Amino acid sequence: AQPAPVVAPISAEQQRNVERLRNAALESDLAWDIVEGLVTDVGPRLAASEAEARAREWSAAMLRRQGFSNVRIEPFTMPFWDAVREEASIVSPSRQPMVIAALGGSAPTPEGGLEAEVIRFESLAALEAATSAQVQGRIVFIDERMTRTQDGSGYGPAVAKRGGCASRAQARGAAACIIRSVGTDTQRVAHQGGSVRQMPLGTSLPVAALSPADADVLGRLAQGGAVRVNLNIQVEVRDEAPSGNVIAEIRGRERPEEIVLLAAHLDSWDLGQGAVDDGAGVAIITAAAKLIRDLPRRPRRTIRILLAGAEENGVFGGREYGRVHGSETHVVAAESDFGAGRIYSVSTLFNEDALQYARAIQRQLAPLGVNLGNNTTGGGADVDAIRRTGAAIVDLNQDGSLYFDVHHTPNDTLDAIDPEALRQNVAAWAVFAYLVADSDWVLTPPAPPAE
């Protein structure tokens, strides 16, 4: 018989506190109130916009009100991009409007739009196999679907066309690129998202996503003969615009220099409210930390909340956090940026010895329906810079079956959040963060993972 896996013991005080956190979280409306407040008082908050600045002020005030320490805004600047007009229509064989969203970083079209014949491809790979003679002067249309999965693994293959279409199409002389939205829904909405991160603005093509129903129509027409489309994208850009990270802490009672980093991002795309992406994450980590703050005594280590700015259009906040704080000791970093679906497993990136503590944490999460995942997790975009410094990583994996129905769409609104699942998230985050912060365990992997 195999030896039973070793599970590190936790103290009686810790056991009491874990139970208190679980119970309190499952009855708390705090996370709901936070995300409801954010979408009501601020609404969408595009990276480096005036609304994102208001979101920082709103968050800092909220975090102070919740009693956190060292609440501060750490400003930085970055390029600003916004679509002020995004319209498309089929003009022949007959005229009808389409629902589109300009992709982040898209170049503008001429005023009034550009009109060209459409060439349809089944995939990005099919575009890559095409010649300039086929594509020259045309609007490339990549009509590829995304697969629905619990873990969101359908996203990677489907999103390749969002980042890759403009450059491949441009290399073949195309006029513009439109893609079937990266999403799993059939609603009449287009999914936003970055396309050409950090490229000098204006050097790429106009690039946009189509709603599924419009992709259906365009696909049928394009398979039946010549189709012409007018695409009109006007953008507002600024080289240097203000963004910032919002930080708050529960100072550790014994090892305050050791940091447990809980991250989410404050910015959002602007067709929706940014409720699911990532108002939910902001609410989950804040509510979890607040429950820990309400315990009889603070944990040994410092818990730090990072509400990162400008994740969506290039992870500017996460990188800036790494630049400023990368030399501090991060015991573990974790990010909540996958909506508010129920957490079904906990994955880690710990050293071998510490796996027994990962098992101890999972045992305390088991009553919430959380299984033990792998020890090879990568963490989210906003903690990537900290992972590279050698920090341990925890991922609380959420059910993402419905996430890509609303992700980056006008339907990313408060009603897309299930209050019950939100509470389960808070409970899991509170238990995990408390157990890590109140321990002496060295969790960091033996060496920084390979890039």
Next chain:
Amino acid sequence: AQPAPVVAPISAEQQRNVERLRNAALESDLAWDIVEGLVTDVGPRLAASEAEARAREWSAAMLRRQGFSNVRIEPFTMPFWDAVREEASIVSPSRQPMVIAALGGSAPTPEGGLEAEVIRFESLAALEAATSAQVQGRIVFIDERMTRTQDGSGYGPAVAKRGGCASRAQARGAAACIIRSVGTDTQRVAHQGGSVRQMPLGTSLPVAALSPADADVLGRLAQGGAVRVNLNIQVEVRDEAPSGNVIAEIRGRERPEEIVLLAAHLDSWDLGQGAVDDGAGVAIITAAAKLIRDLPRRPRRTIRILLAGAEENGVFGGREYGRVHGSETHVVAAESDFGAGRIYSVSTLFNEDALQYARAIQRQLAPLGVNLGNNTTGGGADVDAIRRTGAAIVDLNQDGSLYFDVHHTPNDTLDAIDPEALRQNVAAWAVFAYLVADSDWVLTPPAPPAE
């Protein structure tokens, strides 16, 4: 014991044909192909627009191709109204955009929009109970929800505010009126619809519907303090614009002057594709009639298809049909204008003697899951003028549980139609229309029903 209800016999030939129609319909893709073609080749088709004219040409060509007789377009003129801009945003306490739809007949705002404080009411009745002092200069917001029901009976109470808000608000000196969309969904879409039918254009207020998520935000803010909104609606209007009805027939072999009228409407609101409302109806009645045309011999009476123009913004096509054809003998009139949900019952407005024939029809529909409904039905809007001439009426009642999720929204697209339910509709319509057209029964009620 009660006497068993009398069921009129049908002939052996009729029984064979009914079975043939049922089986053929349940395997036919014709209705799907028609609605797919309409939304692909034409798309949305606002009353009296250029697109509606294309829909008439498309339909006439399609009806000729299907082999119908006397295919013709009967033109008329009517006022044209279209919103060329429909935008709204909350401007204080903080700025955020809202998703709205201008309601049919809305007056325009000044260029750039009008800005005013919002006054929220729970219902139209609450607005009616308000004083001018409360409402004067404000934007009235009616924040009333709609109930989901199988038979669509939640629509009547909810839609009252759509037609009634502008006049009530105007009488109290309001600047404009916005309503929570008349619908049952929680998608980020606003539901279009007529507001001030047949009023002289420009004499009403600007009036718009809000998406549910935006109504949620606005409702929370308005209950928390003063809220200002900017509403920007620009419209295009023409006093006399061309619309028309499309008509096609299967001439009766014995009594061609007796008409069985099958109606649907060709126009649609323009945020969606008009797939469910009423592309589905167009497809159902056309496919059903085509199956009857394919029988070994034509029915005794004439089956006439009416694809009415301009239903949405005032039932112009239905009234015009009544004006031109009201003196002809309409044995029965029926309309398909409630999407493509499965038919669960057949209701009639027949004379007492003919109820045994209604029962005979229902017996033949029973294998499709269709029960016998009442004998007090009113028929749809486009056959109302013909009902008033004393025609008998048949309603094939569709499950409308999901209809008001997409009704008059951008989500009224082809994917909202269930192909299986569509076939069941065609089967029921083919059986009913054939049995009425191939009979000698006098179905008309004893006297025109009271208004």
